[in-house]
Every structure is written in C-alpha cells, then in structure tokens.
Amino acid sequence: MRADCGNCFGLCCVAPAFSRSSDFAIDKPGGHACPNLGATFACGIHTSLRPRGFAGCTVYDCFGAGQKVAQETFAGRDWRAAPATAPLMFDVFATMRHLHELLWYLSEARDLPAAEPLYAQLDAVLTGTRRLTDLPAEQLAAVDVDAHRMTVVPLLRRAGELGRAQVRGKRPSFQGRDLVGKDLRRTDLRGADLRGASAVGADLRGTDLAAADVTGADLRGADLRGADLRRTLFLIQSQLDAARGDAATRLPVTLTRPGHWTSRR
Structure with missing residues (x-):
C-alpha cells in the first residue's frame, strides 16, 4: 500500500x-x-x-x-x-x-x-x-x-x-469538531476521538496521541513538534506530510518523517 x-x-x-x-x-x-x-x-x-x-x-x-x-x-x-x-x-x-x-x-x-x-x-x-x-x-x-x-x-x-478503549479514564470526543488554530497542548488527547476533526493549524506540540483515532482528521499546518504519535490510530503519511513537526516528533515505524520538517528539537 x-x-x-x-x-x-x-x-x-x-x-x-x-x-x-x-x-x-x-x-x-x-x-x-x-x-x-x-x-x-x-x-x-x-x-x-x-x-x-x-x-x-x-x-x-x-x-x-x-x-x-x-x-x-x-x-x-x-x-x-x-x-x-x-x-x-x-x-x-x-x-x-x-x-x-x-x-x-x-x-x-x-x-x-x-x-x-x-x-x-x-x-x-x-x-x-x-x-x-x-x-x-x-x-x-x-x-x-x-x-x-x-x-x-x-x-x-x-x-x-x-x-x-485501551486508555483508561476519560477519552474526549472531538469527532467532526472545528479545532482550527486551537491550542490543545494542555488537553489530554490519549484515546481521543478525532475522526473527521478539522485541526488545521492546531497547536499539538508535546501532546501524547496514544490510541487517539485520527481517521480523516485534517492536520494541515498542525504543529506536531515534540508530539508522540507512535500509537496513534489510523494515522496516514499524508497527514504527516501536511503538518509541521521536528526531530522530537515520535512516529510509528511504518511512517516516514517528512523532509520539510525542521531538524531542530
């Protein structure tokens, strides 16, 4: 594929x-x-x-x-x-x-x-x-x-x-929500439902997206510097390519760090 x-x-x-x-x-x-x-x-x-x-x-x-x-x-x-x-x-x-x-x-x-x-x-x-x-x-x-x-x-x-469901506690739902430009750094996004969310330009620096479902989420320009995406559900390469990240962004082994991301931590 x-x-x-x-x-x-x-x-x-x-x-x-x-x-x-x-x-x-x-x-x-x-x-x-x-x-x-x-x-x-x-x-x-x-x-x-x-x-x-x-x-x-x-x-x-x-x-x-x-x-x-x-x-x-x-x-x-x-x-x-x-x-x-x-x-x-x-x-x-x-x-x-x-x-x-x-x-x-x-x-x-x-x-x-x-x-x-x-x-x-x-x-x-x-x-x-x-x-x-x-x-x-x-x-x-x-x-x-x-x-x-x-x-x-x-x-x-x-x-x-x-x-x-593997994440215990509250698992926030942002399905289909408008998150354009939102500062989500202090939001616990582990196990979150982000399907179809519009997170264009959202600030996700340093967030842990373990078990968060990002199917169809629009991550254009989203700031993923320092974010942990290793266990994010249904993350695709084009979502990474459309976002911003750096050397500290942790990725699944199946996906590639985009060439335009900054190398600085």
Whole structure:
C-alpha cells in the first residue's frame, strides 16, 4: 500500500483536476497532464515542489494504486503509447485509489491487538476488497465505491473504539469538531476521538496521541513538534506530510518523517 512512482505512469499527475490555490500554482483539468510531468513520467520539479507552489502534490498518497493500475490492470501499457486507454485508465485509477485506501485502513485495523474480536470480519472484508482490485478494467471502473465504503466504515469505527478503549479514564470526543488554530497542548488527547476533526493549524506540540483515532482528521499546518504519535490510530503519511513537526516528533515505524520538517528539537 505504498506508492511506487517508478512503476506508475504519472497517473496522479494526469487523472485528477486541481485549481490554482495555496496548494497548487496553476489550474489543471482532470485527464490533462501537469506541465511538470516529464517524458519518463517523472516530475520535473519533484525536489522543489513546495517552494514552487505545489505543496498539494507533496501530501498526495495513492496508497500504491498507481503501480497496481499501471502494471497489473493495464499490464504495462501506458496512456501515452496507447492513448485510447487513457479515459478508462484514469477512471480505474480513481476507483483503485479509493479501494487501496480502504485496504490500508483495514490492514491497520487487522494489526490492532484490541480489535481481535473483529478479526474474522476484517479478514472477510479485506479479502472482498482485494478481489475488487483484481477485476478487469471495465468492471473496476463500474465498482460502486461509496456502497462498498458503507460496509467498511462501520467496521473500522468499531475497531477504533476497541483501540481507544485501551486508555483508561476519560477519552474526549472531538469527532467532526472545528479545532482550527486551537491550542490543545494542555488537553489530554490519549484515546481521543478525532475522526473527521478539522485541526488545521492546531497547536499539538508535546501532546501524547496514544490510541487517539485520527481517521480523516485534517492536520494541515498542525504543529506536531515534540508530539508522540507512535500509537496513534489510523494515522496516514499524508497527514504527516501536511503538518509541521521536528526531530522530537515520535512516529510509528511504518511512517516516514517528512523532509520539510525542521531538524531542530
């Protein structure tokens, strides 16, 4: 469930649309290649995306959907060499990306010791989701991702609740709350429900987020310097990439410290 750009056809640089904003320096319609995409499907400004106004690219994660579509679903045929495949390939990529994201969350839930009562159900849904990703292109494009998500989300929510229950005492709920710019340094966030919370620019310096469920939490610009995220539930790489941190921020071994974070403690 990790992106392997070397085995993709730059699908995330072509299929999605984006608009000029603080995240993107230009407008780009869906299905049109970004002007920074090179002939070998590599980004021509990869090492300077942020200073050149493409911060949005640095926080995008396809969860490995790109190489799956490129090398398996379309068997290595790229959209430039076979332009007739492009519309279907881009539709399939959108579907695959959603399915791979669900696979990532399901796999995380399956690794939670506290979620053992749900292991059989998680295994069944994992198997079913993997089967969807192996469908032929035309069938994949027709998958009702929203309907499938409705079967997955309640299971993930229950797994998160079991994980959060490992923290004794009060476990605050901020689900869907507006926490923009809030100073949360003195708030006990262990076992907190932060699902879907908007924590843009929130001050989380030095906080312990053990067993806190951050599924879908917006952490853009959140200050995570010195925070302990080692046991945070359902934390994804793109949330870290969108936030601020430093050398003192403690991370799960499965995630990578973003290159733009400060090295100072």
